[in-house]
Amino acid sequence: MKQKTLLFIVALMSLTHLTYSQAQYQRSAVLEADSLLLPQQDLQWFRDAKFGLFIHWGLYSIPGKGEWSMFYYRNDIDEYKKLANEFSAKKYDPKKWMEIAKNAGCKYVVLTTRHHDGFCLFDTKFGDYDAVNSAAKRDLIAEYVDAARSAQMKIGFYYSPPDWRYPGYFFPNMYRSSAEKMKEQTYVQVKELLTNYGEVDILWWDGGSDEWLGAGGLEYSWEKAWHKRENDTPYTGDFSWEPLKLAKMARKLQPKMLINERGGWKGDFDIHEERFLTGKMDRLWEYCDNLALNGWGWRPIDKETLLSLEEILRYLVKIVSLDGNFLLNVGPDPQGEIEPELVERLEEIGEFMSKYGESIYGTRGGIYDETWGGTTLTDDAIYVHVLDIPSDGVIKLPATGEKIKTARYMNGNEKVSFIQNTHDITLKGVANKHNDIDVIIKIQLTPR
Ligand code: GLC
Numbered sequence: 001m002k003q004k005t006l007l008f009i010v011a012l013m014s015l016t017h018l019t020y021s022q023a024q025y026q027r028s029a030v031l032e033a034d035s036l037l038l039p040q041q042d043l044q045w046f047r048d049a050k051f052g053l054f055i056h057w058g059l060y061s062i063p064g065k066g067e068w069s070m071f072y073y074r075n076d077i078d079e080y081k082k083l084a085n086e087f088s089a090k091k092y093d094p095k096k097w098m099e100i101a102k103n104a105g106c107k108y109v110v111l112t113t114r115h116h117d118g119f120c121l122f123d124t125k126f127g128d129y130d131a132v133n134s135a136a137k138r139d140l141i142a143e144y145v146d147a148a149r150s151a152q153m154k155i156g157f158y159y160s161p162p163d164w165r166y167p168g169y170f171f172p173n174m175y176r177s178s179a180e181k182m183k184e185q186t187y188v189q190v191k192e193l194l195t196n197y198g199e200v201d202i203l204w205w206d207g208g209s210d211e212w213l214g215a216g217g218l219e220y221s222w223e224k225a226w227h228k229r230e231n232d233t234p235y236t237g238d239f240s241w242e243p244l245k246l247a248k249m250a251r252k253l254q255p256k257m258l259i260n261e262r263g264g265w266k267g268d269f270d271i272h273e274e275r276f277l278t279g280k281m282d283r284l285w286e287y288c289d290n291l292a293l294n295g296w297g298w299r300p301i302d303k304e305t306l307l308s309l310e311e312i313l314r315y316l317v318k319i320v321s322l323d324g325n326f327l328l329n330v331g332p333d334p335q336g337e338i339e340p341e342l343v344e345r346l347e348e349i350g351e352f353m354s355k356y357g358e359s360i361y362g363t364r365g366g367i368y369d370e371t372w373g374g375t376t377l378t379d380d381a382i383y384v385h386v387l388d389i390p391s392d393g394v395i396k397l398p399a400t401g402e403k404i405k406t407a408r409y410m411n412g413n414e415k416v417s418f419i420q421n422t423h424d425i426t427l428k429g430v431a432n433k434h435n436d437i438d439v440i441i442k443i444q445l446t447p448r
Contacts, residue, residue, distance in 0.1 A: 036247050038268050042256050043284055045154065046202075046269070048362040049107035050320055051353070052156065053346075054288055054329035055097065056112050056296040059083040059119045059134075062334045067297030070117045070164055077165050081129065084119065089136035092336030094147035100338055102151055104346035105353025107361070109148055110156030110204050110327060113141055113193055115297075118163040123196075126188045129165075145197045156202035157193050161186040161241055161263070162212055172214050172239035179239045186241065187249065194253035203250055205263030208243060210235045260286070272324070287319050288327040291342055298331035303341045309348045310437045316349075316360070317385040317438055321374025323365025352438075356410055359383035359440050367398065373438070382425075382443040383410075389432050389439065397425040402445035409433070410440040418443070 060067045062083050070080050101109050114120045120130035122141035131140045141157075148155045162169050163185065168178025186208075194200055213235040243264025250259055261267030269284035291312075292302040312328070319326045330346075332338045353360065359376055366375030366382065372395060373387040380402070384395065399422055407416040407427060411434050419426045425443070432439050 033244055033247070033265060036244075036251050036259075036265065038256065038258060043258065043268060046108075046258055046325065047284065047364075049154065050325055050360050050363075051104075051106050051316070051349075052108040052110060052154075052286075052325065052327045053097075053101040053104065053106040054110050054158075054296075054327045056115070056158075056298075056329060056331045057336065058112055058115050058117065058121065058297065059087055060115065060117055061298040061331060062086055064299050064334070066295035066299055067112075067115050067117070067331075068295075069297075080117065084129070084134040086334075087119075087131070087134040087136055088335070089131070089134075089138075089140060090335045091333075092136070092140060092143070094140075094144045095151070097144075097332075097338065098147045098151035098153055100343055100346055101153060104328075104350040105357065106153070106328075108154035108156055108201065109144075110158050110202060111141070111144055112158040112160075114159055114189065116160045116162050116164050116207060118165045120189065122189075122193060124189050124192055126185050126192075141193070141197065149198070154201040155197075155199070156204050157200055158204040158206060159186075159190060159193065160206045160208070162207040168239075170214070170216055172235075173237045176239065183239075183241055187246070190246065190250060191253065194250060194257075200254050200257050203254070203257055203259045203263070205260055205267075208241055208246070208263040209261075210240075210264065213237070213239065213241075285323075286325040286327050287315070288329060289315065290329045290331075291345060292331075296329055296331055298333050302331070302339065306341060306345060309345065309352075312345070312349060313352060313437045314387055317374055317387055318368055320360055320363060320376050321365050321368040321385065356438070356440055359385065359410065359442065380445045380447055382445065384427065384441040384443065386430060386432075386439040386441065387437070389430055393428060393430045395427040395430055397427070399424050400445065402447055405444040405446050407441055407443045410442050411436055416441050 056067055058067065059080070060069050063069050065073070069075070098109070111121070113122055118129055122130060123132045123139040124130045132138060145155055161182070163182050166175070166178045166182040168175040168180070168182055172179040194203070214237055241264055246263055247259060247265035250257065258268045259265070261270050269286055272285060272287045273289070290296060291307055293305040293307065294301060316326055330338050330342050363376035363378055363383065366377045368374035371388065372390055373385045375385065375397065376383045382397065382400065384397070386395065404418060404420050404425065407418045408414060409416060414433070416430060417428045419428070427441060430439070430441070
């Protein structure tokens with residue numbers, strides 16, 4: 001079957017529900033599979049890292065309409081592919097990216113090795129839709145990995161099994177052989193990624209769960225996602241990525257690599273995306289969002305939607321208080337450069353991190369209270385992050401078994417008065433003396 005255009009797919013969309021197999025899949029039990037989960041000690045670096053840089057870069061950066069532009073604008077596949085001839089990566093300098101990430105205080109990076117448009121930044125033997133056969137004429141992932149490794153940055157690979165070039169993705173039952181080919185592609189390419197670049201620290205799946213399958217060619221909307229089916233109605237056809245098989249392969253190739261839950265298998269950690277910050281403490285989790293709010297891939301109007309330092313630090317405090325990680329995204333421009341306005345903001349975050357990093361890195365989440373802020377914990381300290389000073393200057397915290405030695409503002413080292421009893425801890429006279437976004441009080445404990 002010939003893959004032609006997405007328009008063709010849309011035209012056929014009305015037929016599909018008739019052809020869906022009625023076969024119900026008993027998938028859930030399989031997908032739980034705890035045996036593949038990494039042991040605690042291998043998750044520790046990630047728990048402690050707290051802050052990573054997400055990078056969306058690919059052919060979609062050229063039109064500058066976001067990484068979904070091929071889908072939204074129903075681009076003819078062959079036309080879209082021509083962007084590869086312009087993808088020169090002239091200013092691509094992953095060493096610079098790592099420097100930016102490092103200065104921001106990031107401990108890991110995650111780059112889109114391939115997004116839903118199917119174009120690979122790496123050298124793939126599965127076809128020629130890759131950077132080596134683009135104007136860049138080289139394996140951009142190899143350079144990314146080298147740069148990350150020498151900067152001692154942990155390395156993450158984003159990979160999307162969905163590929164919009166395949167009608168079988170939208171209609172797996174009607175175009176079964178196309179779907180199978182796309183599936184084969186995923187297995188081959190993930191194997192390449194996990195074999196050819198040495199140790200990989202994170203496999204960041206996207207779109208590999210059943211909800212995204214058989215979505216037809218309908219418009220995407222935020223509320224309904226892009227389901228042709230009713231919301232929350234699982235795909236019931238008999239095509240499957242076999243997520244557990246994928247996860248087993250990945251685990252075998254990279255025994256210590258963290259895998260997120262967007263590949264179908266439950267994964268080592270959960271993702272919460274864009275505004276939906278509902279972290280759970282019982283699973284390891286990461287929150288991802290954009291530094292400029294108008295999308296993941298580059299757009300020229302980025303700067304207008306750039307988050308302020310205050311907005312970012314408020315997110316950060318909430319996330320770490322709830323024991324999660326923050327993966328903050330930038331979309332480099334078509335040439336591969338991260339724009340100066342974004343770099344500047346990242347540097348500001350870095351200044352905060354280098355001053356107050358001990359209250360973030362390596363901590364565990366404590367409590368979070370919308371009215372004032374949250375706490376992070378270490379073995380011998382409680383860090384109180386006050387974002388909004390209560391009008392009476394009083395903050396009540398849960399009791400702790402250890403005796404408090406001192407309570408001091410991290411900025412200026414001034415003492416904070418407190419009362420400790422068996423029920424709780426009360427901080428008194430809390431004030432913002434230095435016009436800080438996050439007033440951090442370090443409560444030093446004496447371990448019993
Ligand atoms: C969504 C989007 C995608 C983006 C990702 C980042 O899954 O489809 O464009 O890469 O979120 O979390």
